[in-house]
Amino acid sequence: MGKVLKFFLAAAICVVALFLAREALAGSDTQIPVISDLLNSIRFDTREKELSIDAEPFYEIEDTALFNENESILENQAVTLSYAGESFTSVSLQTSQVNLTVNMASENILDVETEEVSGYQAYVEDSVLYIIIEGTLSAQSAVQGESILPKAQISLPSEFALNGGSLDLELLAGNVALQNLTADALGLKLNAGVVAVDDLAVRELSVDMSAGSVTGEDLTVTEASSLTMSAGSMQFSGDLSGEIAVEVTAGDMSLSLTQPYEMYDCEITCAVGSVTVAGESYSGLTAAETIRHGGENSLSIDCSVGVVTVEFSAG
Helix, strand or coil: CHHHHHHHHHHHHHHHHHHHHHHHHHCCCCCCCCHHHHHHHCEEECCCCEEECCCCCCCCCCCCCCCCCCCCCECCEEEEEEEECCCCCEEEEEEEEEEEEEEECCCCEEEEEEEEECEEEEEEECCEEEEEEECCCCHHHHHHCCCCCCEEEEEECCCCCCCCCEEEEEEEEEEEEEEEEECCEEEEEECCCEEEEEEEEEEEEEEEECCCEEEEEEEEEEEEEEEEECCCEEEEEEEECCEEEEEECCCEEEEEEEEEHHHEEEEEEECCCEEEECCEEEECCCEEEEECCCCCEEEEEEECCCEEEEEEECC
16 A cells, blocks of 8 residues: 555656646746757858768768868859860869769850859869869758759860860769760769769770769760779760779679670679679679680779679670
8 A cells, every 4th residue: 555655646746847847948938949940050161171960960071171272262152264275284173062064165165153152263283274162051951851052064165175185073972964075084083972974975984983873874985994983873885995994892883885795805803792794694702704705895894792784785
């Protein structure tokens, strides 16, 4: 009986305590935190190159010095900047959290347009035009998980390829569309993000991807292709001639080549992953195969854990 009485007394005390606490809150300015408090806690630091939230961040980029401290940085405004003449022979482009489009101009001029980016910088050094563009996720998109990014567009000079021009693009995060490009060489480095390539003609192609997604259609590469992927997805289709080197640590890579299988000599190495070339599968621990056709092109594949699929034209 004593235990039952103690239980009811404890329950009564809890009810009274809850009632008093509710009355105290009703008579004060204290409010239960709402989503607006989270929005107010978000802060953007373009100099530190990261978006942070006072709790667990929705999205964060490794702290890296994007901008050259010796050059001026334009922020939070629409910018249009053009370069004419022969002041540069190649372009080095670095972008983060931006929806970027790169194409060819109708004239021999380079044009850059940005819309509400958080940081923009362009300068020429040793015949290289450096362009750095950075945007930020809006507070609303960070909370809702949407990808609402500032926009930017770059048009390369029409005679860029004729002058041996090369484009090096480093994407920290965001989206990039490369359209109707002609250049001597294209180098892509992805830490994260999405790249879509449509109608590309280059002598050399290099792709180094840590994570993300790269797709390419209607590609023409005349001498060398180096495709390296740590994780993610990579899909290319087109005419890849010369030397093709594929290295996959993990992820899914797919190549659809317009030349017939007999035009390629192949070296295949597969650890734990899976490689399929022209319908033949190679998998298992330390699988290796050499195929000699006496063709004009070479294809080497080194797959650790991922999946590689290569298809060819019927000829």
